[in-house]
Amino acid sequence: MAEAATRLVAYRKSPQSIGLLLADADAYVVGLNFVFGLAIPELEVASVFLKRLRVWTDRRNYVVRVVKEVLHELGHVLGLKHCRNRECVMSFSNSVFDVDRKLGMFCRSCAHTLGKSGVELPKEYVI
Ligand SMILES: [Zn+2]
Numbered sequence: 001m002a003e004a005a006t007r008l009v010a011y012r013k014s015p016q017s018i019g020l021l022l023a024d025a026d027a028y029v030v031g032l033n034f035v036f037g038l039a040i041p042e043l044e045v046a047s048v049f050l051k052r053l054r055v056w057t058d059r060r061n062y063v064v065r066v067v068k069e070v071l072h073e074l075g076h077v078l079g080l081k082h083c084r085n086r087e088c089v090m091s092f093s094n095s096v097f098d099v100d101r102k103l104g105m106f107c108r109s110c111a112h113t114l115g116k117s118g119v120e121l122p123k124e125y126v127i
């Protein structure tokens with residue numbers, strides 16, 4: 001992951017951009033036997049790992065899951081932590097069922113936090 005992060009930083013087009021890697025792979029971090037994604041806010045890069053998002057679903061919902069996890073990791077890059085609101089896209093997902101349960105939207109609290117750092121979300125992305 002460290003090498004991928006370094007490459008992502010190198011490929012970023014501008015310092016204002018965020019590096020995002022979609023990897024057809026499975027990944028884990030110490031303490032968790034797998035992760036759907038990983039963000040490194042200090043480097044403004046994130047990855048979403050697709051392998052486990054593809055299980056027990058059809059193609060349409062697989063794409064929805066990927067979008068949710070991309071929003072989740074971008075939220076981390078932009079400074080958000082995990083959210084207790086189980087519908088919020090920033091809630092932690094321990095399984096694809098958790099991913100399916102949450103919405104592809106930010107709760108008002110997370111949206112407010114993003115707003116304070118200058119990221120105004122379109123209202124269709126706020127619960
Ligand atoms: Zn997370």
Ligand SMILES: [Zn+2]
Nearest residue numbers: 083088107110
């Ligand atoms: Zn939230």
